[in-house]
Amino acid sequence: EVQLLESGGDLVQPGGSLRLSCAGSEFTFPSYAMSWVRQAPGKGLEWVAGVSGSGRNTYYADSVMRRFTISRDNSNNTVYLLLTSLRAEDTAIYYCARDKLGSWGWYFDLWGRGTLVAVSS
Amino acid sequence: SSELTQDPAVSVALGQTVRITCQGDSLISSYASWYQQKPGQAPVLVIYDKNHRPSGIPDRFSGSKSGNTASLTITGAQAEDEADYYCNSRDNTGDRYVFGTGTRVTVL
Numbered sequence: 001e002v003q004l005l006e007s008g009g010d011l012v013q014p015g016g017s018l019r020l021s022c023a024g025s026e027f028t029f030p031s032y033a034m035s036w037v038r039q040a041p042g043k044g045l046e047w048v049a050g051v052s053g054s055g056r057n058t059y060y061a062d063s064v065m066r067r068f069t070i071s072r073d074n075s076n077n078t079v080y081l082l083l084t085s086l087r088a089e090d091t092a093i094y095y096c097a098r099d100k101l102g103s104w105g106w107y108f109d110l111w112g113r114g115t116l117v118a119v120s121s
Numbered sequence: 122s123s124e125l126t127q128d129p130a131v132s133v134a135l136g137q138t139v140r141i142t143c144q145g146d147s148l149i150s151s152y153a154s155w156y157q158q159k160p161g162q163a164p165v166l167v168i169y170d171k172n173h174r175p176s177g178i179p180d181r182f183s184g185s186k187s188g189n190t191a192s193l194t195i196t197g198a199q200a201e202d203e204a205d206y207y208c209n210s211r212d213n214t215g216d217r218y219v220f221g222t223g224t225r226v227t228v229l
């Protein structure tokens with residue numbers, strides 16, 4: 001089955017770090033750009049970071065620039081999100097999503113179930 | 122940075138039609154995709170590429186765009202369509218994405 005499976009969410013103290021993983025299965029992983037999208041409790045969706053299929057190009061939302069790092073290991077079909085200098089407002093469910101380029105633009109055609117990151121002392 | 126604005130909530134009677142709008146400057150030069158999210162679940166793509174539906178999405182869902190406003194229309198809303206709906210597009214840089222503020226649809 002084509003799917004994405006996130007892991008690594010945890011309770012962490014403010015200022016701490018965490019690495020999230022997202023494993024893809026049953027599709028040609030290097031052919032797809034990937035993104036992380038988060039959702040704070042009771043709030044909307046927020047795109048956080050993206051990485052090209054090769055891993056050479058990365059992009060970030062202003063809210064996480066210089067604190068989060070996205071990377072990928074195509075030999076293991078996995079994309080990572082390293083979260084550092086964590087703040088209470090980073091508390092959210094973090095979803096991994098597959099980017100797809102259609103005829104009229106980009107969209108997310110496959111989503112994982114998410115992993116919960118809670119930042120609290 | 123780019124923003125996409127949606128009405129916070131709309132309601133629709135069972136079997137009637139509802140349109141959800143998404144407004145933003147980035148939509149002038151791009152098309153929105155639309156996602157449905159039910160409580161406790163991950164988002165699901167419902168519309169992409171102007172007005173295409175992924176396999177398994179009912180044909181009562183349709184998309185359109187005029188100027189800087191994208192719309193998602195549910196024609197003949199069903200109880201199972203009650204959910205939060207989000208639009209999305211690339212932002213003005215072309216490298217990043219922006220989600221709309223979200224619309225909660227209630228089916229009466």
